[in-house]
Amino acid sequence: MSHQLDDNSYSSANAIAVAGLNLALSFENASVERLEKRLSECIVPEVKQKILHHLDQTKKQQERLRERIRVLGTGMTPTSEKGRLAIPEPPHKLKMMIESSSSDKEREVWESLNDLIIERAEAIMYRGGIQALQLLKADKKTIKELEKCLKEEEAFGDWLEKNNPKVAKRLMTTQIEDKKQGKKKMRKTTQEEKEEEAVSAAAV
Numbered sequence: 001m002s003h004q005l006d007d008n009s010y011s012s013a014n015a016i017a018v019a020g021l022n023l024a025l026s027f028e029n030a031s032v033e034r035l036e037k038r039l040s041e042c043i044v045p046e047v048k049q050k051i052l053h054h055l056d057q058t059k060k061q062q063e064r065l066r067e068r069i070r071v072l073g074t075g076m077t078p079t080s081e082k083g084r085l086a087i088p089e090p091p092h093k094l095k096m097m098i099e100s101s102s103s104d105k106e107r108e109v110w111e112s113l114n115d116l117i118i119e120r121a122e123a124i125m126y127r128g129g130i131q132a133l134q135l136l137k138a139d140k141k142t143i144k145e146l147e148k149c150l151k152e153e154e155a156f157g158d159w160l161e162k163n164n165p166k167v168a169k170r171l172m173t174t175q176i177e178d179k180k181q182g183k184k185k186m187r188k189t190t191q192e193e194k195e196e197e198a199v200s201a202a203a204v
């Protein structure tokens with residue numbers, strides 16, 4: 001009887017674990033798509049390099065999750081669906097306003113904040129998942145795999161948290177400098193035009 005109970009609790013723990021793993025996989029599926037998009041748009045070389053590295057890690061995370069789903073779900077097909085990432089959604093009008101008036105550099109700063117939010121949300125998800133699996137006394141190997149994922153999310157999140165402010169400062173300083181240079185150039189051009197006009201007027 002007690003053996004029966006253990007079996008039942010084990011299989012329900014397994015079912016919850018498989019659901020949780022599929023949920024994590026659905027977020028990683030969405031994450032790969034976003035990281036690829038960021039990779040094509042990012043204008044900061046060192047951030048781009050980190051995104052590329054994390055894209056590679058994320059693909060490996062997908063593989064590890066798929067493998068655990070197949071094992072625990074006894075041959076179940078892992079989900080290929082994409083969950084919705086934890087990106088804050090501003091009110092529509094405000095979003096339009098920001099998108100239409102932002103420069104490339106400003107857009108990079110907005111997106112780098114979203115990168116950080118996503119990584120932190122992923123870490124929270126893995127931490128909660130690990131805790132749940134420990135409480136359910138679920139498969140140890142699965143917990144180990146999730147711990148690996150958690151470490152990678154935390155490492156990238158830490159890097160972003162440390163470097164985002166520096167990168168933003170650099171981008172905004174260059175933008176202000178570029179604007180100043182642009183104004184100077186414009187002023188110079190108008191001055192040169194005036195002088196040229198004066199010369200040609202004198203020649204007439």
Ligand SMILES: [Fe+2]
Nearest residue numbers: 031119122153
């Ligand atoms: Fe991640």
